[in-house]
Amino acid sequence: MDGQEKYGPFTLEELKSTNIARSTKIWFYGLEKWTELNEISELTNLANAIPPTLSPEHSEPMTMLLDQESASSGFLREPKVVKKPYAKKVLAGVVGLLAISIVLFLLNKRTSNIALYNSIVENSFESNETFDSYIEKFYRDLEYHGIYPKRPKTSIIRFSKLDRIDNATHIHGVSYGLNDDDKIEIYINPTTWEQFNRAMKYTLIYHELAHDVLNLKDLKVSSHNEGKLMYPELATLENKSMDDFIESVHSLFENYSKR
Amino acid sequence: MRRYLIILFALSPLCSICQKISEADLSEQAKEINRDLQGTDIGYGVTVKGCLSLGRTLVYQYNVPENWFASENLKTEVLANLKKKKSAKLYLEKDIDLSYEYYKKGVLVENISIKSTEFSNLTIELGSLISIKDHPKAKEINMQIRGPKGWELKEGDRPNIVKKFVMDGNSFMIVTKENETFFSREKSRQLLKSEDFLDDYIEELSTFVDDLELIDSSIVTLDFYPAAQVELRGKIEQAGIEIHLRIESWLLLYEDKIISLQGMGLDNREFSALSKLYLLVANSVLFPDQYE
Numbered sequence: 001m002d003g004q005e006k007y008g009p010f011t012l013e014e015l016k017s018t019n020i021a022r023s024t025k026i027w028f029y030g031l032e033k034w035t036e037l038n039e040i041s042e043l044t045n046l047a048n049a050i051p052p053t054l055s056p057e058h059s060e061p062m063t064m065l066l067d068q069e070s071a072s073s074g075f076l077r078e079p080k081v082v083k084k085p086y087a088k089k090v091l092a093g094v095v096g097l098l099a100i101s102i103v104l105f106l107l108n109k110r111t112s113n114i115a116l117y118n119s120i121v122e123n124s125f126e127s128n129e130t131f132d133s134y135i136e137k138f139y140r141d142l143e144y145h146g147i148y149p150k151r152p153k154t155s156i157i158r159f160s161k162l163d164r165i166d167n168a169t170h171i172h173g174v175s176y177g178l179n180d181d182d183k184i185e186i187y188i189n190p191t192t193w194e195q196f197n198r199a200m201k202y203t204l205i206y207h208e209l210a211h212d213v214l215n216l217k218d219l220k221v222s223s224h225n226e227g228k229l230m231y232p233e234l235a236t237l238e239n240k241s242m243d244d245f246i247e248s249v250h251s252l253f254e255n256y257s258k259r
Numbered sequence: 260m261r262r263y264l265i266i267l268f269a270l271s272p273l274c275s276i277c278q279k280i281s282e283a284d285l286s287e288q289a290k291e292i293n294r295d296l297q298g299t300d301i302g303y304g305v306t307v308k309g310c311l312s313l314g315r316t317l318v319y320q321y322n323v324p325e326n327w328f329a330s331e332n333l334k335t336e337v338l339a340n341l342k343k344k345k346s347a348k349l350y351l352e353k354d355i356d357l358s359y360e361y362y363k364k365g366v367l368v369e370n371i372s373i374k375s376t377e378f379s380n381l382t383i384e385l386g387s388l389i390s391i392k393d394h395p396k397a398k399e400i401n402m403q404i405r406g407p408k409g410w411e412l413k414e415g416d417r418p419n420i421v422k423k424f425v426m427d428g429n430s431f432m433i434v435t436k437e438n439e440t441f442f443s444r445e446k447s448r449q450l451l452k453s454e455d456f457l458d459d460y461i462e463e464l465s466t467f468v469d470d471l472e473l474i475d476s477s478i479v480t481l482d483f484y485p486a487a488q489v490e491l492r493g494k495i496e497q498a499g500i501e502i503h504l505r506i507e508s509w510l511l512l513y514e515d516k517i518i519s520l521q522g523m524g525l526d527n528r529e530f531s532a533l534s535k536l537y538l539l540v541a542n543s544v545l546f547p548d549q550y551e
Contacts, residue, residue, distance in 0.1 A: 137441075137515065144440040197551040241549065242514055243443040250441075 012046070022047050116167055117176065120187050124160035129193070131157035134205040135184065138213070145253035149213050150181045157205070160187035172234050173204050177212035184212050192234075199245045204234060206249055214256060228252065280353045286312045303327070308362055316356040316372075323361050329369040338373060347378035348427070354527035379529050380427065383536050384408040385543055389422070391433060396421045398435050400516055405543035406431065407536050424540075429533055431540055434519040438512060447512035448485040451478055457487065460510065468493035468504065479509070481544045486511045488541075490534075492526050505530045507537045513546065520544070 010018065015026075022038040038047045135155055142149065162168040172192040176185040186208045193201065207229055210216045218232035219225040227240070229248040280288070289312035296307040304324035311318050330336060337359060341347045350357060354375050361369040385405040389412065391397040396415060406412055406424035413423050415432065423432040442450065450456055457476055465471045471493040479488045491506040503526035511518040522537030524530045 141440050198548055242441075243445070246441040246443040246446075246514070250443075250446075 012043075016046065016049075020050065022050055116165070119165045120160045120162065120168065120174065123162070123165060124158040124187055127159050127190070129159070131186075131188075131205070134202070135209065138206060138209045141249060141253060142213075145250075145257045147214075147253060147257050152177075152181060152183045154183040154185075156184065157186045157188065157208075159190040159193065162187065162189040163191050173208045175208040175211040179215055184209070186212060199240050199242045200234065200238075202242070202245045203229065203240065203248070206245070207234075210252065216252075216256075280355065282312070282314060285315060285317065285355065288312070289317055292317075308360075313358075315354060315375075316358050318358040318360060320360045320362065323363055323368070325363065327361070327363070329361065333369065334371040334373065337371060338377060341373075342378065350375050351378040351529060352428070352525055352527065354529075374528070376528050376532060379532060381529065381532050381536060382408055383532065383539065385539055386410070388543070388545075391421050391435075394421050396435065398437060398516055400435055400513060400518065401546065401548045402433075402513075402518070403545040403547065404433065404520075405540060407540060429522075429524040431520070431522045431537060434521060436517045436519075438515050438517050441515045442512045444483070444485060448478065450512060451485055451487040451510065457489070460487075460489065461491070464491065464493075464506075468495055468506075470494055481509060481511065481541060482546050483549060484511050484513060484546060486541075494526075503527075505533075507534050509541045 020037065022036070024037050025034040026037055026040060026043070037043055037050075040047070132155070135157070139149075139151060160174075162171045162174070168174070171189060173186060173188045176187070177183050186205075188204065188208075192204070196204065210229060211218075216230055219228055219230045221231075221233060225231045227244060227248060229252045289310050292310040297309050299307045301307065301321075305327065306322045308320035308322045310320070338347075341350070341357075349355075350373075356375050357373045359369075359371045359373075360367055384407070386408040388403050388405050390401070390403045392401040392403075396418065407426065410424040410426040410431070413425055415421055415423055415434075419434050419436050421433045421435055423430050425431075457473075461471060461473060468491075471491055474490040474492055476487060476489045479486050487510045489506075489508050489510065491508070492504065493506070494501055494503045496502070505524055505526045507522040509520040511520075520541050522533065522540070524533045
């Protein structure tokens with residue numbers, strides 16, 4: 001905090017009650033390096049509430065460590081009672097800080113997701129697998145059920161070495177076109193693909209395409225939903241046949257077309 | 260479904276060689292032969308007594324000398340001789356039975372009869388297993404099948420014909436087509452059972468075959484997949500010649516494909532043997548993917 005020692009971790013509420021300056025250096029999960037408070041866009045409101053420094057000694061850099069929990073869900077905890085002159089402002093600031101914490105949580109999550117996405121893309125590669133034919137069949141089957149979604153010009157279905165990526169080890173496939181009707185973007189785990197039979201391959205691709213094209217979400221994990229196309233645990237498909245796949249597709253599309 | 264059945268049917272050009280002869284025409288033929296050959300000496304003192312027709316049987320009568328005796332294998336020798344001269348094919352295709360009568364001083368001493376089907380070279384046996392997997396016209400269908408033993412395996416000459424087995428004007432074809440969506444086996448069975456499906460199929464065939472008549476139809480199972488087995492007869496006209504056909508076909512809705520196994524032959528008594536052979540071929544079908 002004084003340019004030589006580190007303090008914290010603090011919640012934003014605690015940070016507010018400390019004697020920090022606009023030039024205090026802060027780090028929390030998601031920042032690449034220690035950064036001055038007035039350079040952190042997420043903490044602009046906090047920085048603006050601090051008067052500019054009058055003397056050079058107060059401009060010495062300070063460092064504040066916001067731990068991962070504080071930078072995300074930690075902000076949602078009950079704020080501590082502050083026994084400082086600033087206390088009268090705390091109540092009014094709680095709402096603002098809560099909002100900031102939510103924004104930071106989302107930003108942190110987004111940063112994390114972006115890193116994961118970048119990692120998946122970097123680990124993706126071209127192959128001889130004809131994924132386009134699955135897309136053609138998917139749209140053909142939608143049409144058969146009277147469903148005519150927008151057909152994006154950009155369609156990316158590639159293998160990505162998900163086994164080598166942290167937080168993606170057990171993912172069979174992932175769709176990044178959810179809520180984006182301008183593209184289909186799906187990455188498939190090649191290890192999974194090699195182990196799957198035809199029915200499971202079809203199920204995996206149709207499952208991801210249903211996320212991507214129809215913006216459908218995974219069903220809750222329960223015995224009631226097992227066998228349905230949007231059931232997220234593909235391990236339950238081990239003994240599934242093409243008939244099981246076909247009936248799950250017809251069931252989903254028939255229900256979707258009734259919307 | 261109807262539009263997806265279009266051009267599933269394909270005629271074999273090898274059927275264009277036969278025109279069935281009527282009994283009246285056969286009678287005229289017999290009279291002509293009688294006029295031409297009566298009294299002709301064919302050697303060793305044997306002369307032609309006459310020729311007549313009885314229904315679809317052409318009867319050749321001979322006068323034989325006193326010292327003539329029939330060999331023990333007379334019928335086998337006559338049959339082999341006729342096959343050698345290739346006239347056997349004519350009798351087979353025109354569905355004509357033959358009878359040979361031998362007279363000594365006006366008394367019948369020997370008689371042999373040959374049914375037209377005895378001229379057939381058909382053997383009711385299957386050949387080796389072939390696979391259409393990865394064939395450019397198989398549309399990703401992984402299917403294996405045994406063709407009739409001794410029949411020639413040919414590439415299909417149209418986009419939907421993957422392979423065909425051919426022999427003496429008869430053919431068994433493997434035809435594939437994309438379907439409009441996936442169908443499970445249960446749904447497929449329901450569709451195949453529906454009258455609409457059969458009506459659509461026959462209506463489509465009617466564009467190729469005249470006087471189409473449904474002889475029989477049933478739902479059978481080929482390697483755990485339901486199939487509509489349909490037996491039909493009809494006629495086509497080719498270069499002014501009327502050809503009477505019999506068709507034995509099996510239609511399967513396999514996942515998102517339609518498979519038609521189609522056996523054809525001339526509408527004669529040989530077809531009952533052909534029908535048995537085609538049934539054997541259809542029952543040899545395997546779909547290995549289901550056993551993964």
